[in-house]
Amino acid sequence: MGVTMSSHEVVLTGVEGFDKIITGFPRGGLITVSGNPGTGKTALAGAFIYNGILKYNEPGVYASLLEDEERFYDFMLGFGLDFRSLRDRGLFKYLAIPTLFEPGVSISVADIVDAVESMSAKRLVIDSFTAMSQMFKSPFEARVFLHSLLSKIARQMGCTTILIKEIPNEQVYEYGFEEFISDGVIFLKREIIEDRLWREVNILKMRGSEIREPLACISLYKGFEAYPPLNITKEFYEGRKYVTPPHLPGRLSTGISDLDKEIGGFTGGTTILLEIDPHVSLQEYALVYSPMLVSNIIRGNRPVIMILSGGTDWRDVINFAKIFKIPEELINDNLTILIDIERKEELPQNVEKMSMFDPEEVFERIFGVVERSLSAGKGPPIISLGIDRLASRLREAIVELIYRISNLVRNIGGLTILLAKPLYPWIIERLAPLSDSHIKITKKHGRVILYGVKPRTRFFIVEPSEEDLIPRLIPVI
Structure with a gap:
């Protein structure tokens, strides 16, 4: 029939x-x-x-x-x-x-x-x-x-x-x-x-x-x-939990178990260049970037000092911190966000204004937060810098500033994370030799792709978990 x-x-x-x-x-x-x-x-x-x-x-x-x-x-x-x-x-x-x-x-x-x-x-x-x-x-x-x-x-x-x-x-x-x-x-x-x-x-x-x-x-x-292509929106993060990966003796976690297994985490005192493709949205690169910050806030009682990348508002950061269930006390005590002085709005206590046109003031403000944190008995800091925002203010002077901040962190431990979008490609070329680790986040056929330049890795498809906020990394083999 x-x-x-x-x-x-x-x-x-x-x-x-x-x-x-x-x-x-x-x-x-x-x-x-x-x-x-x-x-x-x-x-x-x-x-x-x-x-x-x-x-x-x-x-x-x-x-x-x-x-x-x-x-x-x-x-x-x-x-x-x-x-x-x-x-x-x-x-x-x-x-x-x-x-x-x-x-x-x-x-x-x-x-x-x-x-x-x-x-x-x-x-x-x-x-x-x-x-x-x-x-x-x-x-x-x-x-x-x-x-x-x-x-x-x-x-x-x-x-x-x-x-x-x-x-x-x-x-x-x-x-x-x-x-x-x-x-x-x-x-x-x-x-x-x-x-x-x-x-x-x-x-x-x-x-x-x-x-x-x-x-x-x-x-x-x-x-x-x-x-298949996947659309990551703000709603994706709601209702999911984050559990910190297993402790890495003598190392700092990337916040993602599969990435820890691949590169062994980060050495304290080093500089991480996180290069973001222009087609990758905040919600997409946050799959990798957010766990990197959150795991160290929760486990290491480390202060996180942030100068945000372009297109990101301090409210986005606070919202992500709450989604990841960071206790409000830790958010207030361990998170400091530095923003442009010209912003006229009421700010929470952990969001501070400064002039980003003066590299000396930028360094001194970061150094001041680090000193207060260490005096309070907290761990070495995680300093996350939106390179495109700083470059739009400082131009060539940004390179010397990054060197000073990296040297500071190298002496006291912690991490410097350079979040680099390709608005100023010449800066990425200048900062790559300074960085101890260089990770690229790009996009292919509607999927977030991660790979290491230093240390070198294969391509990984970033696969969001249906249960929690720790993505799986699927090796392309």
Whole structure:
């Protein structure tokens, strides 16, 4: 009995982030997954079959001309996908198709049909059509095979099929006949950016789905996962709690457990350059920046002295402090915000005015707060400086001021955090050699991305937690 496709009848891949982008494959459809070697095609196809069995009770067949069966099982087990157990339960079949000549094509098609029929499979992967196409005598034969695959297996049996297509590294991606007849076309990309590995997916076509965001970040960390665009607003932070990461002996925490594990936290007395891409909003870079400050206020009883970045108001800081559940007593005693003297408004006791056009006054005001705090028995300070705001007032004089503040902190401990937005790129170039750590926060396909320049790290996708205010860092591997 044939299966009639409908835009409302879809097959979920079981990859949560990916299904948010495409809302599933058309049931009984043919999906072409293309990409250069090593882009994650097999990982995506394996997740599609595995999740179909476990999550949706849909048996699957993986037909391959490329891999030995045991190697396939071992490869998938590296992603936590135990296909051997599914095979033993009769829910999965691996079909090794020998690369034969002339008569081999019809035999292979028959084998695939028999395998799908014998277990009433609802999901099929052919890996790869590129290798299989070498068996055909002409493009016409390839088209006949694709039509047979589409009509007999996908349409008539209602078996949603992934067709893997290899694109040689040196070859530009071009549409072929298989893409034209496919219900969906997915292109996986792997490239090197700033000497670091980057991965992404491009949904070129998907019948029955409105694809508003065709590009998304992906990672093969613990299996294929896609990260659709995410809009971080003020409301995101409400109702979540913050728990400080485990103590780092002899070091200061970054405020994020995954980042502590990656770079080992910060050494006391050092300078941190936090470089912010212009497309990243306050709410987005606060995912990283806020825990960095909050963890040291709460755990170390350290004073935090702030000169805010442009576009940020002292009310934003107080609001974030309350969201992170910092006790009001700690906010009043340990947080000092220095603002422009020309501001005419009633201010809380921990917001102080000064002239930012005079580097000597800026230094003396910071030094005065540090002296009072140390005299009160508090820990060494965290001094956070919005470089763009200071640069707009001080121009070249900012460099000498930063050197003086960094030397002060180096002598007494604590941290200097330089929050740098690219309004004045020359300042970032001048301050980078001074900094002991240099972390960049950028944005790609609607996702916040973090990576270390010093110490060097890979790219990380900043993944907000659904439960608390500590984001996870997903390595792009």
